[in-house]
Every structure is written in C-alpha cells, then in structure tokens.
Amino acid sequence: MNLLPDLTPKEAVQFQKVLVEMIRFRPLPPPGGNLLIAGADCSYEKRATTGYAAIVVCRWPSMEIVDVGRGTADIGFPYVPGLLSFREIPLLQLAWESLRAKPAFVVVDGQGMAHPRRMGLASHAGLVWNTPTIGSAKSLLVGEHRPLREKRGSRAILKHQGETIGVALRTREGVKPVYVSPGHLADLKTAAQWILRLSPKYRIPEVIRLAHQEVNRLRRKDLPAR
C-alpha cells in the first residue's frame, strides 16, 4: 500500500490512526562493532517553496562517513504540528533513494511515538523505509516529565495520557535534554542507550549534527568539502 498518499491535513490525521497499527517495537542492534547507522534532517529557506534533506550514513563506532544521501523538492504540505511527516518525508525519501549504503537504523530529527497519535516523523519514516528508526527531538510536542538531574545520562520518563511515550535524556551536563522516542522496529530502552552513546560530546546526537551540517551545506549550494 501507499504509505505516503497525497492528503489534506484533515485526511492525514485519520491516516495516521491507520498507520500506527503497523508500528512494531523491538530491540535495536547491540553496539557491537561495524554496523552502519544514519542521521536524517531537513532544512528550508526563509520564505521559499523549496525544501532540502540529507541522510548521513556512518560506520559505528569509528563514525567515519560512509555515504550521504541528498534531496531537494518543492514543499507540498504546510507545517502543521503533528503532521510534520507529510511535509518532510517526501524530501527525506529522495535522500534515502540516493543512498548506496543502507543503514541498520536511522536517527530522525523529530518525534517517534512521542506524538498525539503515536505517529511522529520517525515512526512514519520507519514504516516507509521498513527500517528501524529512533526519534530524537530538541523540544516537546506532547507529554510531561519530572525534572532531570544535571548530570549527563540523567533521564525522566515522558508520559502522555497515562502512556509512556519516550524519555527526556540529558546528553550533556547542565544543558537542556533531548527527547527520545521509538520510531518503527525500535524500543525505548535501546533507543535511549543509542542516543546517549551517539552524543558523547554535544547535546545533539552526532549523526544528526552531521546531517544538519550536510543539509545546510546543500541549501547554501556549497556542497563539496567534508
């Protein structure tokens, strides 16, 4: 079936309720050496109609960049909180198709199940790619959590309507936490473990930082270098 049909915002909400039934949770691969992991991110220009996406594939644990997929297209959907996937997946899909090396899992800049209908960008992307995904967001869409300790590695369960939907994770001492939630073919425990080990120095997971740099490099047209 078509996992990303052209829909109006109202239809998209209903469609998410169908998609969420297809989500499966399971442990991510263990950190044992030599697997490929990726980060995905999008970027736009002030008030232009064009969007950009980049997916960076790295070898773990060396973090050497193995491949970079890029995509550019006209924006076909507005930004509506809760419907981000309909705006960004078309861009990310182009980047995904241009990859030669497919990763064991992808860290997506946004929510996974920490979403009003448990169908955030990472969840939807995981279904489209039939690949494990982790949602790593810089701010909250829904849910509440207790305060965190200042130390790196501190965490607090994220709950929404009585359900555990993710975790607020402090990846760097004294800095705002990131919000981690399972996408598709992942689970909360292993997702949080991976995000912490992928953020040894900065708040944002390294693969996301790399994707962020690459997508902005693409948008500014200064591709080469790396």
Added chain:
DNA sequence: GCGACAG
C-alpha cells in the same frame, strides 16, 4: 473559548 504546538 483558550493555550499549546516536533521542524
């Protein structure tokens, strides 16, 4: 009706 609201 009011406030919240990933990127």
Added chain:
DNA sequence: ATCTTGTCGC
C-alpha cells in the same frame, strides 16, 4: 525551520 551579533563560560 529561518533571521541574526555579540557574548558569556569552560
């Protein structure tokens, strides 16, 4: 997400 300079702190 984007715009935007300097500046405080390790």
